Amino acid sequence: MSQSGPSVRRDSIKIGSYGGHEYRLGSIVGMETEPTLEEVYEQMPRRPSVAEVKAQAHRKKSISNRHVTGASQITVRQSIFPICLVTTLFFLWGFAYGLLDVLNSHFQTTLGVTKAQGAGLSGAYFGAYFLAPLTYAGWIVRRYGYRWTFITGLCIFGVGSLMFWPSGVKRSFGGFVGSMFIVGSGLSTLETSANPYIATCGPPRYSELRLNLSQSFQAIGSVVAPLLAAQVFFKNVNDTSLATVQYTYLAVACFVFILAVVFFFAPIPEITDSDMADGEEQGRDFDTGYVDKPLYKQYVLFWGVAAQFCYVGSQVAIANFFINYVQQVRPGTSQSTASNLLAVAQSLFAIGRFFSSLCMRYLKPRHVLWLFMTMIVIFICCAMGVRGNGGIATLSLVLFFESCIYPTIFTLSLRGLGRHTKRGASFIVSSVCGGAVFPPILGVVADARDTQIAMCIPLIGFVVSWSFPLYLNLFKAKELDGYLKSKVGIVAGENASVEDGVGERSEGGEKAAGVTFGQSFHKEE
Secondary structure, three states, rough: OOOOOOOOOOOOEEEEEOEEEEEEEHHHOOOHHHHHHHHHHHHHHOOOOOHHHHHOOOOOOOOOOOOOHHHHHHOOHHHHHHHHHHHHHHHHHHHHHHHHHHHHHHHHHHHHOOHHHHHHHHHHHHHHHHOOOHHHHHHHHHHHOOOHHHHHHHHHHHHHHHHHHHHHHHOHHHHHHHHHHHHHHHHHHHHHHHHHHHOOOOOOHHHHHHHHHHHHHHHHHHHHHHHHHHHHOOOOOOOOOOOHHHHHHHHHHEEEEEHHHHHOOOOHHHHHOOHHHHHHHHHHOOOOOOEOOOOHHHHHHHHHHHHHHHHHHHHHHHOHHHHHHHHHHOOOOOHHHHHHHHHHHHHHHHHHHHHHHHHHHOOOHHHHHHHHHHHHHHHHHHHHHHHHHHHHHHHHHHHHHHHHHHHHHHHHHHOEEEEHHHHHHHHHHHHHHHHHHHHHHHHHHHHHHHHHOHHHHHHHHHHHHHOOOOOOOOOOOOHHHHOOOOOOOOOHHHOOOOOOOOOOOOOOOEEOOOOOOOOOEEEEE
């Protein structure tokens, strides 16, 4: 398989040259940080054992994305600590997201902005999701690894939180929007690394379950934030005061900077794209239908991106205008009471995360996704026609069934990407920018008509998202079910002692992954 001269990557397109240097499209968008299938196959016979993976978890230096570290075989026991640590990040952006919903309504009162202008906060926050994952965040995670992406995201988040102080001093809505953009940049950087890390850190068969459980703490953060806002922003405080907002974000900034230091010293196994390709090859014997394909032929990924864009946009639009919806369908409701009802709805969202995780222990993730999306469409239609407590109840049930949608679309879209996993994850995270598109549209319709009628905007998004699980259940069922039978990372965790360095074999002498290194290439040109 050797060849003379340097190899030319098929996914790296020459776009010009200057000063004797050749510039290629692949190097600009991050393709050249990905391994070739040939590079992965060359390293598979000398794949490190799971004991060696554990020994390297304290490594502070970055690791090449083309290097097989052996992390594709991480067992359940090995994955517990890093997953618990990364899960703290989910709580952080759940808290930030929950505050965003309340700040939107609070600024309408304190700064006199319209509903459409208030949605500009969401536009800034989620607009950052379009830029960061596809540019610097995606490049950092491929070039330097997960640890340094976590640290970078936390530092950016901390800087954005500090910027709330001068914005409050100047009472500048534009300043708050700019600060929220920086916060969104930091959180999107964290999501670019945390979501794929949770999805890939451990046995593939539990990928959906892991991410749903971790995201449950994001939902808890979303519950805590409105409760805090109801007791701090809207209670015993002058309507024009912004001091509580300033002190809240100052505390958040201090916390995230401390957390960045923790991530620097914590043992975090690095999982590269080469590991993901290695893991896909190991799991191929379980009918996953894996074939290495160029990124532009990963049609399930791009459908998932579109579904995620529409779902997140609809979810954010509902959350942003939940308080306005409550005050319209039940006239006379105070802002503090409406905020408490939002906390109740977010509590249902959190409960739904744990409930959906339980369902995935007994039902296939693709079935759970389709069922929950169907219920969302039904209840959002009801919320458009029912007033009073009935309308509030149906909209709250929409949040309950929204619970598992984002993490399940995320993990199912990553299935079969192999060496394209990190770049594919960047595309999925960037689709969160739908949260910048839908709320302003809903705000315009709400200003022109009313908030209840404006719920037709998220309904449209949910219908588009519903098409994704429908497609998976009709045409990709066999391949997705193959991952549920995979024994990669399972055998070693049950029958071997990782600490003793024998984690690569089970009692019967079977390889931990259940398969051995193959000689042929499974590649689609």
